[in-house]
Amino acid sequence: MRVLSPSVRFLLGLAGSIAIALGSFGVGWIGPDSTLHDWAALEFIRNSRGGVTIAGLLVVLGALMLLVAWIALGLSLLERRNGSGSGSGSSSSSRSTTAARRTSLNEVVASAAAWGAPLLVSLPLFSRDMFAYVGQGRLMAAGLNPYTSGMAALPGWYGIGVDPLWADTSTPYGPVFVWLERVVVQSTDALPTELAVFAFRLLAAAGLAMLAYYAWRIARLRGLNEAGVLWIVAASPLVIMNFVAAGHNDSIMLAFIVGGVYYALRDRPLLGTVFIAVAIGVKPIALIALPIIGLIWAGSAAGWGAIVRRWAAVAGIALGGLALVGWSLGIGMGWLGALATPVSISSWYAPASILGIGVGGLFQGIGLDGGLAQEIVKLALLGAGCTLAAYLVIARRRLEPLTLLLGVFAAIVLASPVIHPWYGLWLLTLLALTGAERLWSMRTVVYSTVFFMLIGLTEPLDLIPRLETDTRIPVIIIGVALVGATAVLIGSELLVRRRRAVLGFRMPELA
Template identity: 90%
Template sequence: MRVLPPSVRFLLGLAGSIAIALGSYGVGWIGPESTLHDWAALEFIRNSRGGVTIAGLLVVVGALMLLVAWITLGLSLLERRGTRGGRDETRLQGDTRTAHDSRSAARRTSLNEVVASAAAWAAPLLFSLPLFSRDMFAYIGQGRLMAAGLNPYTSGMAALPGWYGIGVDPLWADTSTPYGPVFVWLERVVVQSTDALPTEVAVFAFRLLAAAGLAMLAYYAWRIARLRGLNEAGVLWIVAASPLVVMNFVAAGHNDSIMLAFIVGGVYYALRDRPLLGTVFVTIAIGVKPIALIALPIIGLIWAGAAAGWGAIVRRWAAVAGIALGGLALVGWSLGIGMGWLGALATPVSISSWYAPANILGIGVGGLFEGVGLDGEVAQTVVKLALLGAGCTLAAYLVIARRRLEPLTLLLGCFAAIVLSSPVVHPWYGLWLLTLLALKGAERLWSMRTVVYSTVFFMLIGLAEPLDLIPRLETDTRIPVIIVGVALVGTTAVLIGSELLVRRRRVALGFRMPEPA
């Protein structure tokens, strides 16, 4: 694999995105009562073993094309420092102004290419059927609960007549919403405004909200990159252009893009000496997903200043907590749902991901206990709670004992402590950490490898998610085996090719390319 010309990798990524969108019509999620079942051509594809297999392969091959385009785009950023940028600098060392202008032009070219690629690769997926997750159907169901006057913090989806026909995952039947009052309000607004239209219109509206969140996230990530002297193109390459981003924040429509956008925006305004606005932004993020509470003490530390004593810090923490909790209590009161969102903080211990370290350890310890005649399930739960408690303790230690660390480093450390100790780690949780890693400064080759290998791992998790298959095909193991097999072989080949390319070109200096002025 060689570094592709800009136009080739742009078109390769676009073709990959189109392939995913087309494949989604064969294996993407639609509700049992969806009007799309009236489309004869669509039903023919979705009821045919061959049609479903081809559609699934389109999704996987499209994702691999996006991966190749994205990695080669990242390698081109490295290449500018290792080759042409170095020669330009040597040739122009007698003319500092010209060298500066050359670097500025190269920075703009890189940034424009990344932004254009991210937008073009995301656009076709706006029109795909839901893939990699069914959460958008849950958003619709929770919005209907609100519209019916029910409290989604005390009522599960089963309280809603016809909930299964929407397409909601049965796991939501008796599960209260894990989202904050701001997003619950958005759910009600979307449902009420699309009530007379097919469900797919509401799905599209939620996808537009997620895409808008991604655009906002990219904007504030760019502002922070400029503020901190980071490579702007490199930051957006991670935050906005990766296959994992478009898979989860566009195709799957996860609201995490909105939460992250307000967290990053809040940090930006706090760093620009506007801590009250930063606090408001983080409050909105908490109102989308309560896990954003992690960012609140960081805003307080930025507000207090690096040299502040404990008195000033405690006052700032009290101020940000009062603003956030008071604002969210007011929103909850106005919606008639109170502070039920606090219970959503317990969600990470109620479900598990098979690949989460805490879950793997918990299963292992539970098996040992069962082997000696003890209650393995209780042991497994204790291990999960203990590890999550350790993660929370580590986050508290960082905020208290290491409070003078650079704020984005501190924020990344706190999020990593919570996420990696949790028994549930969804692929979109990985994007929390990758986004904060980019903003902290992923400027060395090992950082780029961390980003790429993490992206590939979570991509494979997403591609291995169950497809929307009719009962006759659900028991056909050949379909998932073929799809997962192609994904494994393809990603392995892409990673090997990229490593060989890096080694051959001896690009070892890092990602700050071209260097900022």
């Protein structure tokens, strides 16, 4: 019943990761002033129709190979769980089950590490945010406040490789991360920009390793399937694409959120609060995790007096600490303005954007201000999401903490007009930690992963100037991605149905 042998799926995922890394040299991001433009072979690949086509196909086919290997690994975990649950309860059966779990955990960890390693040396893919990190670090090094100055205030900013959208946009990151940006930039000041980018990628990869560690600790604490949790949190191709290749700092934010919850659950709420404060200092959206720490600290049976005192304590510790950090850096509490970032941009696939565009078009058709109507719809839905999050924290405060945290994040993310692929990882990580017990939740993980992968795979295609005049290349590449992902999903569904029929069990939980 094995889909692929362990060695085959391990090597398939590794080959996929290597293919993405090789393809990145044709379609990955390079700043206009980069010294890499002096490499004749690289310039030939990036400016020839055949080179760009092959590079784009390598990225897409590599991602599909990673997806196949990851799904095959997930199916093997389900199969092992079913086999391990059929013992008689003897000590030998218990030892066998423990050994099988340890083998599964080791395989997931080894796969995640090996599949991510080649992308440490790839050119940036799926996002240009690492170049923005460099630019903001240079703003800090120049004595400018990134909360009041956009990238355009920095001489030569465009040559770094920063997306022009950042020209007049203040940073959406917290004081801890802008301090890290300054440290990285000052440490690599005399070196090519690519080394600063590499340093940010190493920070993101370290964040992923830390996230995996605390996810594993919570899985052990809650009696979840540790391998199954890490299969979602660390080995997913969506994770590898966004937290390694793209180097997003969300891995650091999530690591400190999950670590904070872990310590709060282990009766160390002060340490947990400090962890959440650092997470807010990376990305202010982590602020919504603070009330959950207060609820854990107060206990499920606590009255409102105790809860309010705990909320006041965690808010004082976290916000007071961040105020001190901001003061020491000379940037104050400007990060609070970053909380408004989600309403300033949109993703075409976000429910709020889809509804806003529809309502705006309707108003435009009857002679009214469609743009204003669209903005009102977006703000109304985001307000509804925040209201739902507040309701969960207040009225459903006795829910299991990780379930409550997932609900709060989902309420705000799904109501936001912007949902980047790496935002999806916030929810998938928390879903894994609540225990993905049913077939619908596993389908949610797999289908969400595929959807956001496809969104991410289209990102590199707007960079290469060649594609502006030769639309056949992106059509071919996107077509291969769509057909391949559809085939993988159909194949995985057929395999799941076959296993349910042959083995005769209700789809077992992964956690």
